[in-house]
Amino acid sequence: MPAAVPPPWRTVVISPHFDDAALSLAGLLPALPGPLAVVTVHGGAPAPGLPVSGWDALCGFGSAREAYEARRSEDARSCALLGAEQVLIDHPDGPYVREGDEPAGLDPLLRSLAPGTRVLVPLATNQPDHEAVRLRAQRVLAEAGAPEPWVYADLPYTGHLPEWGTPGASAALAASEKWGTAYQRLDRTHRLTVRHELTLSDEQWAAKREAVLCHASQLAALAPAHGAFLDREGPLRTELIWSAEPRATA
Numbered sequence: 292m293p294a295a296v297p298p299p300w301r302t303v304v305i306s307p308h309f310d311d312a313a314l315s316l317a318g319l320l321p322a323l324p325g326p327l328a329v330v331t332v333h334g335g336a337p338a339p340g341l342p343v344s345g346w347d348a349l350c351g352f353g354s355a356r357e358a359y360e361a362r363r364s365e366d367a368r369s370c371a372l373l374g375a376e377q378v379l380i381d382h383p384d385g386p387y388v389r390e391g392d393e394p395a396g397l398d399p400l401l402r403s404l405a406p407g408t409r410v411l412v413p414l415a416t417n418q419p420d421h422e423a424v425r426l427r428a429q430r431v432l433a434e435a436g437a438p439e440p441w442v443y444a445d446l447p448y449t450g451h452l453p454e455w456g457t458p459g460a461s462a463a464l465a466a467s468e469k470w471g472t473a474y475q476r477l478d479r480t481h482r483l484t485v486r487h488e489l490t491l492s493d494e495q496w497a498a499k500r501e502a503v504l505c506h507a508s509q510l511a512a513l514a515p516a517h518g519a520f521l522d523r524e525g526p527l528r529t530e531l532i533w534s535a536e537p538r539a540t541a
Contacts, residue, residue, distance in 0.1 A: 297405035300328045300376070304411045305397070305440070307424045308333050308384065309366040310506040311413060313373065315446045317499035318491045319530045320373050324409065327375040331366060332394045332424050334379030337387035344386030349512045355387055361508050369505035372498075385420055394427065401431045410440035411532065415473040416448040422473055441486060442477065442533045447517045450526020460531065461485060481535035489530045496528060503527070 301324040306312035312320075312329045320327060337355040344355065352358035363379070370377040382394040401410070410432060415422035428440055449455065452470040454463035461483065464474035477483065491499060500521070504510070513520065520526055 297403055297408075298328065298400075300326050300404070300408055302327045302409045302411070303404065304329045304375070304443075305413070305424060305428050306331045307413060307418075307421045307445075309362045310369075310503070310509055311421070311445055312375070313369045313499075313502045313506060314527060315413070315443050316411070316530055316532075317373060317502040318489050318495045319487050319532065320375065322487065322489075325374065327373070328378050329366075329370050329373070329375040330378040330380065330397070330400065332380045332397055333382055333384040333420075334363070334366075335381035335383045335396075337383045338389075341387055344384075346386065346512065350508050352508070358508070359383075362506070365506050365508060369502045372502045372505065394424070397424075397427060398431050401428060401437070402435045404437065406437075408437075410437075411443050412440045413445040414442050414449060414477070414533075416445055416451075416470055417473070418445060418448055421445055439481070439535050439537065442483070442535050444531040446530070447513070447520040447526045449531075450520070450529070451517075455526055456490060456529040460529075461533070477535065479538075481537055483533040483535055485531065486534045487530070487532040491528050491530070496523065499527065 304312045304316060306329050309331055336359050341355045343352055343358065347355060347358040350358065352361070367377050380394055380396040380400070382396055404410070410428065412425040412428045413421040415425050432440060449470065452460060452463055452467060454460050464471035465478060510521070
């Protein structure tokens with residue numbers, strides 16, 4: 292049997308849910324090496340017969356399957372606008388996961404990547420499910436002898452930091468008890484260095500807004516917790532990526 296051919300991607304964005312890559316990185320993605328893939332970890336269909344989750348009901352859906360089909364189609368449109376291949380891990384969203392289930396489908400994908408592929412994972416500001424995704428990706432890549440993934444600020448969550456969008460954002464995350472705990476945990480084990488920082492121009496913002504609006508089914512439900520996050524001068528206008536170099540252990 293011939294050896295499996297690694298995927299051709301040069302950049303792989305690990306997106307916990309269908310909207311995270313667009314919300315967090317739609318401005319920077321055109322500057323990253325292609326071909327590009329957006330890999331959604333919670334990209335699988337819910338088991339038949341499950342009741343609709345509270346989040347999906349808040350988004351207006353009457354069934355779990357309806358929500359999944361709509362979000363998968365939204366993500367396909369967004370990825371097309373971003374010039375990314377849509378890749379879905381067959382693992383349902385949190386409310387539909389059986390206890391003990393793990394997104395194991397992510398592991399062989401990460402192990403199959405060609406040497407030199409740049410992997411991006413979420414920082415996980417106040418989002419435990421995002422942190423679980425990052426930790427799993429870091430572990431699998433380390434076991435495979437691959438380089439450490441880079442880390443992106445997941446929005447709009449990191450954007451609640453008052454200093455977001457200023458040169459002092461990283462230092463503020465290192466000091467913030469409210470918004471910086473994920474950054475601080477990662478900083479204890481890795482030296483974080485800003486690799487890409489972008490405040491979007493009006494043209495870039497218009498393109499990002501179009502990609503984000505593809506995920507329309509979730510946007511209204513995000514507003515109560517995140518306010519006017521789609522404001523022209525809001526948190527989505529700034530995007531940030533760090534490299535993460537493991538610190539030497541004693």
